[in-house]
Amino acid sequence: MQSGLNTGLQISMLASGSTGNATFIQSAQRKILVDAGLSGKKVIELLQSIGVDANELDAIFVTHEHTDHIKGVGVLARKFHLPVYANEGTWQAMEHSLGKIQDKEIFEMGKTMTFGDIDIESFGVSHDAAAPQFYRFHKDQKSFVMLTDTGYCSDAMRGIIKNADAYLMESNHDLEMLRMGSYPWPLKQRILGDYGHLSNDDGADVMQEVLGDKTKRIYLGHLSRENNLKEIAHLTMENNLREHDLGVDYDFKVYDTDPEEATPLFSL
Numbered sequence: 001m002q003s004g005l006n007t008g009l010q011i012s013m014l015a016s017g018s019t020g021n022a023t024f025i026q027s028a029q030r031k032i033l034v035d036a037g038l039s040g041k042k043v044i045e046l047l048q049s050i051g052v053d054a055n056e057l058d059a060i061f062v063t064h065e066h067t068d069h070i071k072g073v074g075v076l077a078r079k080f081h082l083p084v085y086a087n088e089g090t091w092q093a094m095e096h097s098l099g100k101i102q103d104k105e106i107f108e109m110g111k112t113m114t115f116g117d118i119d120i121e122s123f124g125v126s127h128d129a130a131a132p133q134f135y136r137f138h139k140d141q142k143s144f145v146m147l148t149d150t151g152y153c154s155d156a157m158r159g160i161i162k163n164a165d166a167y168l169m170e171s172n173h174d175l176e177m178l179r180m181g182s183y184p185w186p187l188k189q190r191i192l193g194d195y196g197h198l199s200n201d202d203g204a205d206v207m208q209e210v211l212g213d214k215t216k217r218i219y220l221g222h223l224s225r226e227n228n229l230k231e232i233a234h235l236t237m238e239n240n241l242r243e244h245d246l247g248v249d250y251d252f253k254v255y256d257t258d259p260e261e262a263t264p265l266f267s268l
């Protein structure tokens, strides 16, 4: 697909949500997955739905060891002989659940590595996993930031993710729905805490501060099935940005993701 393109990145959120996460990123030289938190079979189908053959994949990058991020990693790595990249803490935490992996690669938190024609910058986040890290992908002055699974966004993180062309930004829960919902109190506390997830309001607050003149696309990610609705997440983001006089719909657009359906491949 798009084989004539020599520049830029093409991206699809294959699936996003508390039930499973996977993102596909390709350049002229590389095709990668970030996380594969659904069955291997489902990830292969999602790739097919955007016209990508899983045989063409070059690697899987893992953010952290939670099941909604690694469920299909072992199966896919074995089936397609893929190297798997994660930091050392994450490797220790997930190794037993992945099964045998031929090519284990260490990608240390805070480091930038060059993978083919893509520069990949990793940064730590605040989440109840061993050593969770997310990524900013750079290619030809364009960049894509992924940030979900974090209880808050520190000033240092805000600095790292500033003014990207596109974002996958966490909008995990609506505060009211979570408070009124059926989750037991300890689980509510976990989600709301510093090592939990960004609420719709938190995600909007981060975006209004970090977006810049390059920013064209904001994808709302990792929505909770129980404690959120696409419409509420979408409105919360747009209303917050409009209140700050930011150009929703003309400078940039807000997009939904889905737990079971890939977003159309877009180019940066």
Ligand SMILES: [Zn+2]
Binding pocket: 017, 018, 021, 066, 068, 069, 149, 222
């Ligand atoms: Zn998650």
Ligand SMILES: [Zn+2]
Binding pocket: 064, 066, 127, 129, 149
């Ligand atoms: Zn997680």
